[in-house]
Amino acid sequence: MQTTVDRAGLGRLISAAGGSADGITAVIDDLGADAVAATVVGELLHRADVPAGPDVAVQVGLRHGDATIRYGLQVGSTGVAHLPSGAGEPVGTPDASLTQDLTEVVRSLFGPRGAQSSASRVVHWGHLEDPSAFDRPLPAYDVVRRLVDALDRPYDIGLAELCVRYGSDKWGHHTYPRRYEQHFGPLRDQPLTILEIGVGGFGDQHRGGASLEVWRRYFPRALVYGLDIVDKSHLTDQRVTVLQGDQSSPTDLARVVEVMGRPDIVIDDGSHVSAHLLASFASLFPVLRHGGLYVMEDLQTSYWPTFGGRAGTYDDPATSLGFLKTLVDGLHHEEIVGRTPAFTDPDIGGVHFYHNLAFVEKERNLDGGAPSWIPRGVRQRAGVPD
Ligand SMILES: C[S@@+](CC[C@H](N)C(=O)[O-])C[C@H]1O[C@@H](n2cnc3c(N)ncnc32)[C@H](O)[C@@H]1O
Known part of the structure; x- marks a missing residue:
């Protein structure tokens, strides 16, 4: 060679x-x-x-x-x-x-x-x-x-076909490609940096990599990175780089960013444990480029205690979906009187929910709220009803 x-x-x-x-x-x-x-x-x-x-x-x-x-x-x-x-x-x-x-x-x-x-x-x-x-x-x-x-014809192949070809469960068991194409389609011919957490194959060092092949092929101009808790570095190849690390460790994620630079897209298909999803988001969303997308898969686990989810209540911000729902309020942070700022507030451009799947758009969200003379029905300073 x-x-x-x-x-x-x-x-x-x-x-x-x-x-x-x-x-x-x-x-x-x-x-x-x-x-x-x-x-x-x-x-x-x-x-x-x-x-x-x-x-x-x-x-x-x-x-x-x-x-x-x-x-x-x-x-x-x-x-x-x-x-x-x-x-x-x-x-x-x-x-x-x-x-x-x-x-x-x-x-x-x-x-x-x-x-x-x-x-x-x-x-x-x-x-x-x-x-x-x-x-x-x-x-x-x-x-x-x-x-x-x-x-x-580098752009003539669809995502579902690629998932079947390379064996990713994003199509079949799940039906994610339609949603991915909706959000990723306009970015497809851009020179992107893409990170997917969760390479696949779990404990078997020699299995996995299906979705990294899918992204490599779907985005002909992208550099694709994969992160897995198991060492799967043998899957590294020209446009694909596979790193080992724990998605819940800020230190491991900082090392990933050091190697990769700032990503344009992050896809979390790792452990699906709510606390891990939140930890990865806290480390990686701040370095995601503006105009980029942060995706979380398999969000049904937010309702399952075995994955750190909650069975009886749906708004606990310690669960993945409970947390994502708080971003909807963050979208409107400039309209909310007396809000305690969240680190995400200035950068949430949109939140899109689908069955078991969510996309967060990173954009500057600092256009200012409605004019101050419009009565809000709450005291501006105290944040209590007039
Ligand atoms: C569902 S598979 C990923 C499938 C792959 N994205 C695909 O679509 O072909 C989940 C992967 O996450 C990895 N994983 C589990 N816990 C992790 C953690 N804490 N940090 C990083 N990766 C983890 C597992 O080893 C497994 O390979």
Whole structure:
């Protein structure tokens, strides 16, 4: 495996992909074309989802300046492998070759909606001189079709389909994708930092990561971070970083923020223990970027004492839903006479409740209340009825 660019380099590449071709080329030169090509091929293969099948050899050529960096992709009964061949002559006789400018490939994979282009692409088929190739589709057709779709249509796949593909229970057992798409759809082509608490697989170190793959794929320009109390760091890969820590520990969360920077989206799908949800929110909401979203899943546990919830009362602010309900009052903090300020008050832009799921929007909430001359029916200073 050739060296890929590191996380900071990937962030730069993603940002550049939203700008001019010259800007992308300059960043490629700075990071090293070979490392960028290795990164791009890894991303391309991840998105292409090429299944195991008959033997097919495809050569991917990435043109940069005078050089073409070539990779051999070998599909077979065990899946797909890529064999770096470096700049130089092709390896063997491929069933197909796909050659495109590296700058254009970077922009297609990591650029916003509408930035995709195939203007520099050349596709050659290896066996068209064999008349039998016209009787049936060549196995190479589907492989190249998948690569081309990954480049040309990075935003064409839906969240429910991704959850089924990667095995996240967000779809099926739950029906969250419709709500996620409602809130995440407008952000989908932004260069985001996303943290999900709860990687999945619980005590089994070798299981989990389904939803991190979902987010990586749904947000083609995002850097995705996962936090789990169990060490699942082996799931770390190009755009996904998996950290170990306890979501109820402010120290662990501070370490996560140190590595990740300020997130644009936080999704809490961890222990579902109310006190843990509240502790994570207290540490992470203040560092969430304005315009960002904080999501809590599986809020039914707020009613279940085994998860630190309350069975008989619904407004206890020590439970997850009881706490979230207090944010509705926080939205109106400037209208409430004599309110004891909550740390969230200046930053609550909206709270959206769905079955077992809530989204909190972070926005400046300091526009001022209604004019002071409107009688409130309470004494402004004492906070008691007139
Ligand atoms: C429901 S699974 C996450 C599923 C995953 N988000 C998905 O959709 O594919 C919950 C995960 O939270 C982790 N977890 C439990 N307690 C935690 C804690 N205190 N801090 C961090 N992670 C925790 C568990 O190890 C488990 O892997």
